[in-house]
Amino acid sequence: xxxxxxxxxxxxxxxxxxxxxxxxxxxxxxxxxxxxxxxxxxxxxxxxxxxxxxxxxxxxxxxxxxxxxxxxxxxxxxxxxxxxxxxxxxxxxxxxxxxxxxxxxxxxxxxxxxxxxxxxxxxxxxxxxxxxxxxxxxxxxxxxxxxxxxxxxxxxxxxxxxxxxxxxxxxxxxxxxxxxxxxxxxxxxxxxxxxxxxxxxxxxxxxxxxxxxxxxxxxxxxxxxxxxxxxxxxxxxxxxxxxxxxxxxxxxxxxxxxxxxxxxxxxxxxxxxxxxxxxxxxxxxxxxxxxxxxxxxxxxxxxxxxxxxxxxxxxxxxxxxxxxxxxxxxxxxxxxxxxxxxxxxxxxxxxxxxxxxxxxxxxxxxxxxxxxxxxxxxxxxxxxxxxxxxxxxxxxxxxxxxx
Amino acid sequence: xxxxxxxxxxxxxxxxxxxxxxxxxxxxxxxxxxxxxxxxxxxxxxxxxxxxxxxxxxxxxxxxxxxxxxxxxxxxxxxxxxxxxxxxxxxxxxxxxxxxxxxxxxxxxxxxxxxxxxxxxxxxxxxxxxxxxxxxxxxxxxxxxxxxxxxxxxxxxxxxxxxxxxxxxxxxxxxxxxxxxxxxxxxxxxxxxxxxxxxxxxxxxxxxxxxxxxxxxxxxxxxxxxxxxxxxxxxxxxxxxxxxxxxxxxxxxxxxxxxxxxxxxxxxxxxxxxxxxxxxxxxxxxxxxxxxxxxxxxxxxxxxxxxxxxxxxxxxxxxxxxxxxxxxxxxxxxxxxxxxxxxxxxxxxxxxxxxxxxxxxxxxxxxxxxxxxxxxxxxxxxxxxxxxxxxxxxxxxxxxxxxxxxxxxxxxxxxxxxxxxxxxxxxxxxxxxxxxxxxxxxxxxxxxxxxxxxxxxxxxxxxxxxxxxxxxxxxxxxxxxxxxxxxxxxxxxxx
Numbered sequence: 001x002x003x004x005x006x007x008x009x010x011x012x013x014x015x016x017x018x019x020x021x022x023x024x025x026x027x028x029x030x031x032x033x034x035x036x037x038x039x040x041x042x043x044x045x046x047x048x049x050x051x052x053x054x055x056x057x058x059x060x061x062x063x064x065x066x067x068x069x070x071x072x073x074x075x076x077x078x079x080x081x082x083x084x085x086x087x088x089x090x091x092x093x094x095x096x097x098x099x100x101x102x103x104x105x106x107x108x109x110x111x112x113x114x115x116x117x118x119x120x121x122x123x124x125x126x127x128x129x130x131x132x133x134x135x136x137x138x139x140x141x142x143x144x145x146x147x148x149x150x151x152x153x154x155x156x157x158x159x160x161x162x163x164x165x166x167x168x169x170x171x172x173x174x175x176x177x178x179x180x181x182x183x184x185x186x187x188x189x190x191x192x193x194x195x196x197x198x199x200x201x202x203x204x205x206x207x208x209x210x211x212x213x214x215x216x217x218x219x220x221x222x223x224x225x226x227x228x229x230x231x232x233x234x235x236x237x238x239x240x241x242x243x244x245x246x247x248x249x250x251x252x253x254x255x256x257x258x259x260x261x262x263x264x265x266x267x268x269x270x271x272x273x274x275x276x277x278x279x280x281x282x283x284x285x286x287x288x289x290x291x292x293x294x295x296x297x298x299x300x301x302x303x304x305x306x307x308x309x310x311x312x313x314x315x316x317x318x319x320x321x322x323x324x325x326x327x328x329x330x331x332x333x334x335x336x337x338x339x340x341x342x343x344x345x346x347x348x349x350x351x352x353x354x355x356x357x358x359x360x361x362x363x364x365x366x367x368x369x370x371x372x373x374x375x376x377x378x379x380x381x382x383x384x385x386x387x388x389x390x391x392x393x394x395x396x397x398x399x400x401x402x403x
Numbered sequence: 404x405x406x407x408x409x410x411x412x413x414x415x416x417x418x419x420x421x422x423x424x425x426x427x428x429x430x431x432x433x434x435x436x437x438x439x440x441x442x443x444x445x446x447x448x449x450x451x452x453x454x455x456x457x458x459x460x461x462x463x464x465x466x467x468x469x470x471x472x473x474x475x476x477x478x479x480x481x482x483x484x485x486x487x488x489x490x491x492x493x494x495x496x497x498x499x500x501x502x503x504x505x506x507x508x509x510x511x512x513x514x515x516x517x518x519x520x521x522x523x524x525x526x527x528x529x530x531x532x533x534x535x536x537x538x539x540x541x542x543x544x545x546x547x548x549x550x551x552x553x554x555x556x557x558x559x560x561x562x563x564x565x566x567x568x569x570x571x572x573x574x575x576x577x578x579x580x581x582x583x584x585x586x587x588x589x590x591x592x593x594x595x596x597x598x599x600x601x602x603x604x605x606x607x608x609x610x611x612x613x614x615x616x617x618x619x620x621x622x623x624x625x626x627x628x629x630x631x632x633x634x635x636x637x638x639x640x641x642x643x644x645x646x647x648x649x650x651x652x653x654x655x656x657x658x659x660x661x662x663x664x665x666x667x668x669x670x671x672x673x674x675x676x677x678x679x680x681x682x683x684x685x686x687x688x689x690x691x692x693x694x695x696x697x698x699x700x701x702x703x704x705x706x707x708x709x710x711x712x713x714x715x716x717x718x719x720x721x722x723x724x725x726x727x728x729x730x731x732x733x734x735x736x737x738x739x740x741x742x743x744x745x746x747x748x749x750x751x752x753x754x755x756x757x758x759x760x761x762x763x764x765x766x767x768x769x770x771x772x773x774x775x776x777x778x779x780x781x782x783x784x785x786x787x788x789x790x791x792x793x794x795x796x797x798x799x800x801x802x803x804x805x806x807x808x809x810x811x812x813x814x815x816x817x818x819x820x821x822x823x824x825x826x827x828x829x830x831x832x833x834x835x836x837x838x839x840x841x842x843x844x845x846x847x848x849x850x851x852x853x854x855x856x857x858x859x860x861x862x863x864x865x866x867x868x869x870x871x872x873x874x875x876x877x878x879x880x881x882x883x884x885x886x887x888x889x890x891x892x893x894x895x896x897x898x
Contacts, residue, residue: 053624
């Protein structure tokens with residue numbers, strides 16, 4: 001690896017870091033064997049964490065940050081004065097293998113600016129994956145960004161080599177997309193999601209390999225005027241209609257070379273966190289978008305408390321619930337109880353009548369849960385309905401935004 | 404009182420042996436003293452246990468828990484496990500489901516700690532490349548796990564790096580893999596100068612610094628997942644303090660810097676050119692098809708269509724066969740010869756028709772030297788459908804004759820024709836869409852008497868196609884329906 005390649009790596013890693021996706025999970029168990037290299041375990045591994053608290057699992061780089069598109073929120077838009085660089089297919093392959101052999105990464109997450117044409121770009125991305133798999137027997141994880149404007153056959157060929165495909169929706173509404181990303185087209189993006197979703201389902205049924213870890217997307221939060229409600233409604237549609245594995249939320253953060261079209265002040269990072277919590281409630285806790293949104297005000301989530309607690313505080317007539325008899329669905333709605341704790345409670349109460357100290361062994365969120373729970377030796381009494389319950393449960397607000 | 408002496412570290416074998424003996428004698432947990440790494444007792448109490456006691460049958464989750472927990476450093480681990488086994492064997496077989504039980508809870512914590520340690524070793528161990536004098540690539544790592552997990556991590560590293568020669572050194576044992584066999588070695592000392600002259604190590608550090616976003620600095624979240632104790636062995640961690648220190652200033656600079664006008668030249672031309680990416684000729688499309696990989700591995704090459712653009716009739720087969728795969732031309736094998744003969748008899752010049760296949764690659768299973776044709780799946784057909792539609796949009800035939808179910812599926816996007824017999828239904832459902840006929844090979848593979856009739860029907864189908872389609876003239880066995888390329892293609896684009 002020479003100095004020139006190191007410089008490119010620096011530029012193209014910097015250019016790729018605004019994509020929040022990092023998962024290396026969901027692939028089938030697979031090994032490269034005596035002639036190949038690598039394995040996937042199904043669960044994914046985070047090989048390091050940077051001081052922003054995010055994990056480093058895949059080598060996340062762009063093939064190039066030259067780009068013909070002009071999306072206001074993106075540091076690599078054509079009108080930005082950022083330093084540019086471009087990898088060759090072979091250079092990406094060498095970097096991936098070199099880092100992989102040192103156990104620094106689970107695999108590659110490759111995206112790219114649009115150069116020459118969407119088809120040309122998509123083909124280069126596909127070639128990297130193909131070279132790794134076919135010429136080097138690489139069995140690690142490959143996540144490819146699909147270019148929705150590329151021809152369908154190219155996107156589908158990428159799915160033959162990749163573990164996961166993703167297409168970033170970027171903004172929740174078509175109108176915002178038109179305003180901030182003139183070359184993108186929300187309808188076309190969703191059409192490609194539909195196409196990829198269909199191919200993934202077919203391949204599963206026919207036991208073929210096609211993007212076995214599914215597809216994901218990302219939405220930027222806080223660059224446009226979209227409310228949390230509309231973001232979550234979009235996510236809900238994506239999960240149900242296109243079978244997406246994950247929707248990532250990326251709080252718009254200040255970038256060098258920012259466009260003047262963007263808001264001057266970034267949104268609090270806490271908003272991103274609340275959206276992830278809401279996303280979980282949507283997927284694993286049986287909540288609807290309307291219920292989640294009702295916990296906040298005016299379509300925005302409450303930044304001070306998590307959305308489950310917010311919902312519970314506004315629906316106190318449904319509490320307290322008896323930990324020894326309530327059904328799973330209702331236990332999942334108790335603030336402080338996670339899905340795993342609930343499963344343990346349901347198993348454990350077949351053997352014994354649970355007391356508060358038993359629940360404490362099963363869940364680390366008892367401090368919040370006790371106001372909403374009845375156990376063999378515990379009843380919250382009037383606590384559930386106290387006007388100052390919120391203050392009692394929440395530590396004094398900390399300055400969460402850095403600004 | 405029984406005393407059991409076990410080896411240092413995770414002595415799974417010793418524990419299993421002792422457990423069998425204790426169970427055989429029915430020894431209660433309170434009557435055992437577990438000692439680890441001590442010199443064998445002068446009193447030799449453990450000699451009281453039978454050496455050849457039978458295996459103990461335990462539920463699978465209990466066995467898995469034992470394997471993990473023996474790796475823990477807690478000196479009480481063996482006694483706790485013995486208590487667990489004692490209760491499991493005395494009627495509490497589902498005991499592990501009783502998550503709130505204090506013993507189960509305590510063991511679950513030990514289990515969790517070991518699993519976390521395993522996971523962190525898989526994650527945070529870094530190999531360094533060491534070149535042997537003879538130039539062989541060798542990889543060496545130093546890691547300090549919390550528990551006795553070195554052997555337990557071996558399967559992961561062997562699986563992942565089976566093709567490399569590597570050594571893992573730790574204070575509690577070492578592993579060496581020579582591409583064939585694994586050697587478990589003694590504890591080691593931290594080796595010096597591992598990351599000397601490794602440009603990749605330097606590259607990794609640069610990558611780590613670049614992928615960090617100073618606008619989101621959150622060291623608490625980082626430390627929760629990557630506690631300080633691991634930093635010493637992570638080369639990239641050396642940069643962490645400076646990264647945190649400089650973050651606020653970097654963000655301030657970003658906010659203060661005003662949006663600058665683009666310095667680059669006007670990209671309008673390139674932006675306009677970007678949209679012109681679709682192949683605009685059949686030759687261009689064929690170049691794309693030829694360069695593509697088959698969906699199922701094995702095919703020698705893609706087989707594009709053949710014939711003049713503007714041909715009145717296009718004939719779509721299923722997929723190339725063995726011979727077509729080798730020659731790279733459609734309909735040159737036995738089925739192709741049959742088709743050529745039938746075309747001739749129907750009065751269609753082969754060279755005037757456009758011949759192609761729904762799927763462009765040969766799919767087969769190898770049986771000795773023979774390659775046996777395998778039908779493509781519905782999903783595979785759809786992968787190739789884009790190309791077929793594009794191809795036909797260039798040829799613009801008046802009529803498309805589909806040979807067999809696959810071709811009909813490709814053209815209509817729906818499964819319409821089963822084996823001969825259900826065809827008429829298919830045609831009725833289809834309405835004005837395409838013209839399914841039989842596959843030439845199907846004519847050839849029928850019993851002698853039926854074969855002749857099938858061939859005659861096939862020729863009759865083709866003749867009707869030549870005469871301009873058979874709207875209203877459907878036979879029970881085949882149908883000819885005009886296929887309007889333009890409307891179908893447009894529909895395809897917008898759907």
